[in-house]
Amino acid sequence: MAGIGGRVGLKGSDGEEVVRRALELGAVPEAGDRTVRVLQRLRSAQAGFELLVAPGPMGEEAARAAGLEARVVGEVAGPGTTAEDTRRIATAMVERERVDLLLFAGGDGTAADVLAAVGSSAPVLGIPAGVKIHSAAFAVSPEAAGVLAGEVARGSRVRFAEAEVLDLDEDAYRRGEIAPRLVGYLRVPEEPRLVQPRKAPSPAAEAIATEAIAADVVEGMEPGRAYVLGPGTTVRAIAGRLGVPKTLVGVDVVRDGRLVVADASEDALLEVVSAGSAAVVVTPIGGQGFVFGRGNQQIGPRVLQVVGREHVIVIATPWKLASLGGLPLRVDTGDPEVDAELSGHVLVVTGYRDRAAYRIEV
Amino acid sequence: MTEGTWPIGPKPPLRRFHQARWDEPVIFELSQPGARGVLPPAVEPEIREAVGDPVAALPRSVRRERPPALPELAQLHVVRHYARLSQENLGVDLNVDVGQGTCTMKYSPKVNDQLASDPKVADLHPLQDPSTTQGVLEVMWRLEQMLKAISGLDRVTLQPGAGSAAIYTNVSMIRAYHASRSEGARDQVITTIFSHPSNAACAKTAGYEVITLYPDADGYPDLGALRAAVSERTAALLITNPEDTGIFNPRIDDFVRVVHEAGGLCAYDQANANGILGITRAKEAGFDLCHFNLHKTFSTPHACGGPAAGACAVTEELAPFLPVPTVERDDDGRFFLDHERPMSIGKVRPWYGVVPNIVRAYAWITSLGAEGLREVAETAVLNNNYLMHKVLEIAGVSAPYAEGRRRIEQVRYSWEELSRETGVRSEDLGLRAADFGTHYWTSHHPWVVPEPMTLEPTESYSKADLDEYAAILAHVAEEARTDPELVRTAPHASTVHRADHEPLDDPERWAVTWRAYRRKAGLGG
Numbered sequence: 022m023a024g025i026g027g028r029v030g031l032k033g034s035d036g037e038e039v040v041r042r043a044l045e046l047g048a049v050p051e052a053g054d055r056t057v058r059v060l061q062r063l064r065s066a067q068a069g070f071e072l073l074v075a076p077g078p079m080g081e082e083a084a085r086a087a088g089l090e091a092r093v094v095g096e097v098a099g100p101g102t103t104a105e106d107t108r109r110i111a112t113a114m115v116e117r118e119r120v121d122l123l124l125f126a127g128g129d130g131t132a133a134d135v136l137a138a139v140g141s142s143a144p145v146l147g148i149p150a151g152v153k154i155h156s157a158a159f160a161v162s163p164e165a166a167g168v169l170a171g172e173v174a175r176g177s178r179v180r181f182a183e184a185e186v187l188d189l190d191e192d193a194y195r196r197g198e199i200a201p202r203l204v205g206y207l208r209v210p211e212e213p214r215l216v217q218p219r220k221a222p223s224p225a226a227e228a229i230a231t232e233a234i235a236a237d238v239v240e241g242m243e244p245g246r247a248y249v250l251g252p253g254t255t256v257r258a259i260a261g262r263l264g265v266p267k268t269l270v271g272v273d274v275v276r277d278g279r280l281v282v283a284d285a286s287e288d289a290l291l292e293v294v295s296a297g298s299a300a301v302v303v304t305p306i307g308g309q310g311f312v313f314g315r316g317n318q319q320i321g322p323r324v325l326q327v328v329g330r331e332h333v334i335v336i337a338t339p340w341k342l343a344s345l346g347g348l349p350l351r352v353d354t355g356d357p358e359v360d361a362e363l364s365g366h367v368l369v370v371t372g373y374r375d376r377a378a379y380r381i382e383v
Numbered sequence: 384m385t386e387g388t389w390p391i392g393p394k395p396p397l398r399r400f401h402q403a404r405w406d407e408p409v410i411f412e413l414s415q416p417g418a419r420g421v422l423p424p425a426v427e428p429e430i431r432e433a434v435g436d437p438v439a440a441l442p443r444s445v446r447r448e449r450p451p452a453l454p455e456l457a458q459l460h461v462v463r464h465y466a467r468l469s470q471e472n473l474g475v476d477l478n479v480d481v482g483q484g485t486c487t488m489k490y491s492p493k494v495n496d497q498l499a500s501d502p503k504v505a506d507l508h509p510l511q512d513p514s515t516t517q518g519v520l521e522v523m524w525r526l527e528q529m530l531k532a533i534s535g536l537d538r539v540t541l542q543p544g545a546g547s548a549a550i551y552t553n554v555s556m557i558r559a560y561h562a563s564r565s566e567g568a569r570d571q572v573i574t575t576i577f578s579h580p581s582n583a584a585c586a587k588t589a590g591y592e593v594i595t596l597y598p599d600a601d602g603y604p605d606l607g608a609l610r611a612a613v614s615e616r617t618a619a620l621l622i623t624n625p626e627d628t629g630i631f632n633p634r635i636d637d638f639v640r641v642v643h644e645a646g647g648l649c650a651y652d653q654a655n656a657n658g659i660l661g662i663t664r665a666k667e668a669g670f671d672l673c674h675f676n677l678h679k680t681f682s683t684p685h686a687c688g689g690p691a692a693g694a695c696a697v698t699e700e701l702a703p704f705l706p707v708p709t710v711e712r713d714d715d716g717r718f719f720l721d722h723e724r725p726m727s728i729g730k731v732r733p734w735y736g737v738v739p740n741i742v743r744a745y746a747w748i749t750s751l752g753a754e755g756l757r758e759v760a761e762t763a764v765l766n767n768n769y770l771m772h773k774v775l776e777i778a779g780v781s782a783p784y785a786e787g788r789r790r791i792e793q794v795r796y797s798w799e800e801l802s803r804e805t806g807v808r809s810e811d812l813g814l815r816a817a818d819f820g821t822h823y824w825t826s827h828h829p830w831v832v833p834e835p836m837t838l839e840p841t842e843s844y845s846k847a848d849l850d851e852y853a854a855i856l857a858h859v860a861e862e863a864r865t866d867p868e869l870v871r872t873a874p875h876a877s878t879v880h881r882a883d884h885e886p887l888d889d890p891e892r893w894a895v896t897w898r899a900y901r902r903k904a905g906l907g908g
Binding site for chain 1: 573576583587591592593594595596597598599600605607608609610611612802803804805806807829830831833867868871884885886888889890892
């Protein structure tokens with residue numbers, strides 16, 4: 022049994038006004054077509070499953086186009102569909118129908134809606150159909166999503182793992198100021214390379230690499246120095262090794278193995294790093310290689326100025342670096358001087374006593 | 384049946400293959416308590432009396448408390464077991480084995496096997512007095528002279544038992560060199576992501592911190608990154624060229640210079656020198672050390688982690704650190720083993736090297752001569768570029784980096800486009816190829832090249848072989864579009880259809896011995 026939710030994923034689809042404007046401009050809703058491609062692939066998997074769909078353009082039409090029988094869940098009020106529809110129907114599919122996999126089509130905004138509705142423990146997978154996809158909760162293509170849905174339908178052993186959900190302020194995006202924030206984590210199939218970004222060959226390999234990075238960083242921690250720990254699962258392993266709690270989407274500070282500040286704001290960070298020696302530990306967020314300025318805006322330019330480039334520790338598994346496809350790591354702190362100071366080559370911690378010489382560009 | 388139809392007529396365009404499937408258990412599971420392969424006759428009373436209890440002569444510390452936990456089988460059952468396993472296999476003597484890129488799966492001429500199994504070689508014992516082993520010492524000495532000429536360096540050791548052992552030997556010599564100059568604080572080794580990962584692994588095993596360079600937009604290792612990485616902590620650069628992409632780094636001398644200026648040494652991974660034999664040498668690029676895999680470049684069998692063979696070459700400056708013993712020739716032309724080398728790193732393996740493979744490599748080089756070696760490289764490069772031309776005609780595959788330029792001896796292709804289009808992954812395509820009697824390997828991890836496929840045709844294969852291989856790839860890629868589930872569930876005619884690789888990444892679950900398997904699977908010790 023697999024469920025399907027969807028919504029028309031147009032550029033800037035947050036808000037009815039934007040949707041109408043986009044349609045007037047001649048934009049073509051592509052979520053529907055992409056969902057059809059997913060379902061066609063799912064159909065060829067020759068597995069027994071029940072398909073649940075949201076009404077009309079949110080899945081029902083795609084199922085019909087793919088020639089699949091489906092049961093409609095929920096209803097929508099008007100001719101257009103809204104984020105509220107996505108949230109309500111997704112909740113029903115997970116909590117009432119207990120689907121084995123919730124597929125949703127769209128971009129980062131849809132992923133954030135789904136996260137808000139079903140939380141981080143329900144099995145979901147994004148069909149890439151939005152204009153901007155920074156989140157890791159999406160399959161690399163509709164066909165890949167169909168393959169994974171087929172595996173779930175067949176009852177194959179599919180592992181699930183946390184994947185970053187980044188949302189971006191679409192008004193800022195339309196103004197050309199991209200500023201996504203880390204919203205949380207969705208639970209998606211961990212099939213390597215069918216899900217963005219490129220993952221480790223296996224969960225075990227990923228876990229070992231993350232542990233090895235944590236071991237290296239913890240071994241190098243100096244007494245009395247405050248360590249600002251950025252968001253993300255790679256950084257969380259450091260807190261895990263120290264035995265302190267970690268705010269997954271926030272920034273925490275540890276000193277001498279103890280938690281000093283949890284979920285710190287930029288001002289709180291500035292106070293801590295100004296009080297004594299400090300270092301910052303961050304991992305690139307999302308598939309674009311941003312080290313600062315995406316998902317960790319709390320570690321702002323003032324904080325970085327005080328800490329100094331030599332005490333910025335960038336950590337990443339080799340697979341995360343490989344997922345950049347040769348693109349550099351990037352910084353966008355909001356202060357061009359700090360960005361310039363941070364750019365150049367950096368020794369990224371990729372394992373225990375493992376480094377990658379990798380360049381950072383503005 | 385009409386003329387021209389299978390099986391009477393010519394074979395179909397694509398050869399079909401069906402592997403043997405014996406459901407063969409692990410040999411330990413075949414064990415029958417008390418079964419024996421050979422029952423030696425009882426010792427005669429007179430002999431027993433004269434010798435006494437032979438076990439009593441052994442010190443207590445080396446005596447077993449219990450017999451070893453070996454499987455107990457009749458000889459026939461042992462032979463049958465391994466004969467069955469040998470059928471559940473592919474290999475260079477069975478298929479067009481160009482899909483194992485970076486491994487250089489060239490043909491091993493059978494005449495060299497005959498020489499290696501000749502009793503004059505096979506019956507030698509390493510404890511024989513050198514006066515009785517002049518022939519094999521001469522072969523070793525002569526092979527060393529040949530490898531000196533091929534690398535341009537000054538001394539060679541044939542002791543390492545495999546490629547990684549050779550890299551480890553080089554790293555050990557690098558460590559000893561720096562220690563001898565009171566520079567033991569150099570604790571970092573630099574390598575590249577497209578160099579063989581054994582370079583990073585061996586440096587790590589020897590205690591070094593490893594810095595890996597990623598490629599720039601052209602696919603060359605990033606020279607700027609190297610400049611940022613070198614320091615007073617740099618012990619060495621370990622690098623392959625051409626890298627696993629098949630792209631030759633034209634700035635290799637700059638890399639060597641930057642590392643030398645920082646006080647580090649440079650070791651050239653020439654495990655696979657197949658595309659550059661007789662064309663370029665470690666010496667001319669300024670390297671201090673290099674190594675060869677005799678089982679890649681010089682045609683000896685790979686032996687799957689068993690008796691392969693490695694050789695390390697070094698400059699005069701590093702020669703004092705070579706493993707002992709070295710093979711020397713005195714003024715009378717007599718060969719001897721020199722154990723008295725006080726700065727040596729010691730031994731990296733018992734005895735003197737894998738003699739059967741040393742004999743095979745020597746025979747192979749001798750049969751070709753200097754011109755022949757160069758022709759090997761030229762043919763390997765020609766074969767590779769012909770195959771690349773054929774492969775790139777297939778829709779959905781590409782050769783990332785250095786677009787429009789040719790490759791040396793291998794190519795790391797990408798099926799990313801086909802994979803996005805169909806949801807079929809590179810691994811699936813390689814496994815589907817097994818239904819046509821061949822296969823391919825993707826790449827080491829991490830997959831910097833997405834959905835990779837690494838092909839290396841070597842000089843061994845004919846144009847018809849390469850055409851057959853390219854036709855199989857084209858057919859399988861087409862199937863990914865028309866019947867993706869067929870490809871995703873392949874192979875359909877192999878002994879094992881799909882293996883779960885994940886335990887290989889998990890120290891809690893991997894097992895390389897039966898005992899480890901039983902312990903980790905909770906089956907008892």
